Amino acid sequence: MPPKRHRITDDNLYCDSWRFSVETNDAGTWTNIPSRCVAFVQDYMTGVRYLSDSAAVANYSLSFARGVQIGGDGKDAWVFDIDETLLSNLPYYEAHGFGSETFDEASFDEWVDLAKAPALPASLKLYKELQQLGFKIFLLTGRSEHQRNATAKNLLYARYNNWERLLLRGPSDQGTTATVYKSEKRSDLINEGYRIHGSSGDQWSDLLGFAVAQRSFKLPNPMYYIA
Amino acid sequence: MPPKRHRITDDNLYCDSWRFSVETNDAGTWTNIPSRCVAFVQDYMTGVRYLSDSAAVANYSLSFARGVQIGGDGKDAWVFDIDETLLSNLPYYEAHGFGSETFDEASFDEWVDLAKAPALPASLKLYKELQQLGFKIFLLTGRSEHQRNATAKNLLYARYNNWERLLLRGPSDQGTTATVYKSEKRSDLINEGYRIHGSSGDQWSDLLGFAVAQRSFKLPNPMYYIA
Structure with a gap:
């Protein structure tokens, strides 16, 4: 040895x-680390690496956003995922093996209901800067409609506010992959006339599929995978 | 200090x-490191990290390839990029600042003409294994048609052989981005009846666009960026 x-x-x-x-x-698809x-x-x-990687992504996002010509029609959009993008569930995963334990929906839902997930610092900063630049912020999450109140409460607790819309999985969105569900929702926004300049997410299923943003920004997440 | x-x-x-x-x-787009x-x-x-990262990508590629049902019609295809995918130009970049110097086409073309770039070991192994599994190998490179002989010579020197087709930029492919050029070539293959199961490249422009492979595999390359 x-x-x-x-x-x-x-x-x-x-x-x-x-x-x-x-x-x-x-x-590709994986379950546990x-x-x-x-x-x-x-x-x-x-440690510092997660914060540093997240900050680098936010810097590239902001640098791109600053170059976008904002129209006067309020249709310039940025889409954010929530978990491990705006909010960090690290306190939950610290207590659950950092992705080494099989995902337990019941205990995670209890954590969501607490509405105490902290902001990912770099994303909070980016969020505020995008709003100042004139982007409308859309929050597109795989969380379910019945978690709307807890989610909104947690976002406000973490100092996010004035989002344009919070989109959660409704009954008709159940049973589809995150990639398809999120593509459909982005497609709806485009049909409403929004220009989706940027999209931020920790999962490729936040970013790929159809109706993709002009630029997609992949945040780090070595703890879990969502198809 | x-x-x-x-x-x-x-x-x-x-x-x-x-x-x-x-x-x-x-x-996004960047020029020098x-x-x-x-x-x-x-x-x-x-050091060992580049080899280790390349080997990990090759392992995931092979693992996916082993699960592909190969038809009896010879139409199961895998697309490889060449530079920093099959062949390593590390000897050239070692002599040119590892991507910190502005790209000099003349000196790089001289290097290509030498036809002495070594194989990336993990890719050579994958290449042989894919052939044994029954995949037809297509080589799709941003190199120009006038570099065909030097490129084929270098591939053989590095022990690659029996590729189905070597696709280079012809006169009509000049002036397009790598993403569009490579998408068009993949599209042609699909129109010929090929099923592109996998695609391997060190640049996102090898993998994104249209007519994308069922699975795309991004190899590491922190030295340069091609749009």
């Missing part, structure tokens, strides 16, 4: 390559 | 977040 330091280095290399594959969508990567994901999520 | 170790750590954090933004396409990231990119490209 190699010395501990060596094993840790090997795990870091393995897990960093695993993270590359996950963040570029090369890994590899068991040997729990310490790696914990380090990444609770 | 902070001690050197501290500065290096700060640069590493900055450059790792820059790399995240580049590899996820969040950075940040000057403070030259040592970081050099470390990444010449």
Whole structure:
């Protein structure tokens, strides 16, 4: 058995390559993080790297947004996902193995009902700056309609406000993948005359499909995958 | 001025977040790597990380390919980009600042004519395995038609062989972006009855656009960007 330091280095290399594959969508569908990567994901999520990566994405987003010509018609839109994009569920995942445990909907729903998820700092800053630039903000989440009140309460608790619309999965949206559900909702916005300049999400299913934004911004999330 | 170790750590954090933004396409169009990231990119490209990341992508590619039902009609296709996908131009970029110098077409073309670029090891292994599984291999490159001989010679030198077709930019393909050019060529293949199951490339312009593959695999490349 190699010395501990060596094993840790090997795990870091393995897990960093695993993270590359996950963040570029090369890994495709996956359920739990590899068991040997729990310490790696914990380090990444609770240290400076997660904050630094999120801040870099927000900076590129803002830099693009500043170049958008805002019309006078109130139809310039930006779409944000919520979980791990505007709000951070890190306190929940810290108590649940950082993505190494099988997802438990009941306990996660209890967490959602608490409405105490903090803002992802870089996203909160970006959100306010986009509003100042004149973008209308649409929040498009895989959360269900019955979680509307808890979600709105949590957003306000985290200092998000004045969104144009909060879009959740209604009864007719159940049973579709996130990619299709979110594409359909973006398509509806385009049909209403909105120009979706930017879209921010931690999942590729927030960003791909049809009716995609002019620019899509992938935030980091090595904890879980949603198809 | 902070001690050197501290500065290096700060640069590493900055450059790792820059790399995240580049590899996820969040950075959008960029020309040269940040000057403070030259040592970081050099470390990444010449150490184990580049090999490890490439190997992880190849493993996910093969894992997907093994699940594809191969028809008996010879129409199951896989599309590979060439530069930084099958062949590595690292010897050239080592002599040219790892992407920190402005791209010089004349000297790069001289390098191409040498036909001595080595294979990216993980891609060579994947290439052979895909052929054994029954995939037809299409090579789709931004290199020009006049570089056909040098390119084929280099591929054989690096032990690639038996590709179905080598597609280069002809006179009518000049002046289009890589995304459009490559989408058009994939579209032609689909019109010929090919099923493009997988596509491998180090640039998002190898993978996005229209007529995209069922699964796209993004290889690492923190040295340069092609629109």
